[in-house]
Amino acid sequence: MTTTIMNHNKVDQDHMALLSQLYYTQMVPQQGEPKPRRRRKKNKGAENGVTGAKKRKLSADQVNLLEMNFGNEHKLESERKDKLASELGLDPRQVAVWFQNRRARWKNKKLEEEYTKLKTAHETNIIEKCRLESEVLKLKEKLLEAEKEIQRLTEKIDGVSSNSCSSTLSMNTPFLGEFGMEGIGDIFYMSETNYIHGMEWSNLYV
DNA sequence: TCCGGCGAAGTGTTACATCA
DNA sequence: GTGATGTAACACTTCGCCGG
Numbered sequence: 001m002t003t004t005i006m007n008h009n010k011v012d013q014d015h016m017a018l019l020s021q022l023y024y025t026q027m028v029p030q031q032g033e034p035k036p037r038r039r040r041k042k043n044k045g046a047e048n049g050v051t052g053a054k055k056r057k058l059s060a061d062q063v064n065l066l067e068m069n070f071g072n073e074h075k076l077e078s079e080r081k082d083k084l085a086s087e088l089g090l091d092p093r094q095v096a097v098w099f100q101n102r103r104a105r106w107k108n109k110k111l112e113e114e115y116t117k118l119k120t121a122h123e124t125n126i127i128e129k130c131r132l133e134s135e136v137l138k139l140k141e142k143l144l145e146a147e148k149e150i151q152r153l154t155e156k157i158d159g160v161s162s163n164s165c166s167s168t169l170s171m172n173t174p175f176l177g178e179f180g181m182e183g184i185g186d187i188f189y190m191s192e193t194n195y196i197h198g199m200e201w202s203n204l205y206v
Numbered sequence: 207t208c209c210g211g212c213g214a215a216g217t218g219t220t221a222c223a224t225c226a
Numbered sequence: 227g228t229g230a231t232g233t234a235a236c237a238c239t240t241c242g243c244c245g246g
Contacts, residue, residue, distance in 0.1 A: 057213075057243070078234090097215055100235075105213090 058098070062088045066095070070102050 058066070069076075069084060076084075076099045078092075085092040 075235095094214080096234085098213090101213065101215085103235090104237080 058088075058090070058094075062090065066098055066102070070099065070106075074099075074103055074106065 065084070065088060069080070073080075076096060081092050081095050081099075084090075085095045088095065
């Protein structure tokens with residue numbers, strides 16, 4: 001049974017964590033209703049000689065060995081716990097508690113690292129967003145300039161056509177002739193569907 | 207001396223296994 | 227099938243030690 005329980009999968013752990021969190025944030029009285037503080041039994045260890053008030057801080061060697069074991073495997077099977085406890089001259093309960101606390105510290109550290117990573121990524125994204133927004137502004141300015149130029153040329157063409165042009169072709173391919181590009185006029189009349197009229201193309205980019 | 211941080215240990219809850 | 231019981235895990239808390 002022990003090993004089965006030890007093999008709780010991550011989903012179960014997360015589920016329990018969530019439930020526990022829910023319990024403490026929702027079931028336990030929160031603000032305005034001060035929750036009763038749990039009282040610890042005084043000097044329980046002093047009576048059984050295992051965890052007296054003076055018995056604190058594991059030695060450096062003990063911690064080293066515990067750390068080595070934790071490095072290999074964060075979970076502690078009862079067999080390994082007993083073995084470790086006898087090697088360290090500690091109560092198996094102490095070894096279990098040490099692993100419990102070590103897992104909590106490890107998790108906190110991981111959360112901090114994850115937070116730092118996400119924060120850095122967020123800041124990078126903000127910078128990139130600013131850069132892109134600035135680029136969009138520049139492009140809009142360019143577009144405005146282009147539209148003005150087209151408008152200027154259109155007006156110029158209208159002036160010319162109203163004075164001298166009478167054929168359809170010359171009206172629809174107005175100014176190309178001025179630059180010796182008469183043949184290119186056909187390009188603008190490929191098909192009804194492909195034709196983009198006037199300044200519509202520019203709206204595609206706004 | 208005081209105070210905050212850290213670590214060992216206590217408490218309450220849940221999930222799961224076992225057994226009567 | 228079901229309720230009681232035991233165990234291990236977790237989050238949260240308390241408490242003692244230690245260094246600044």
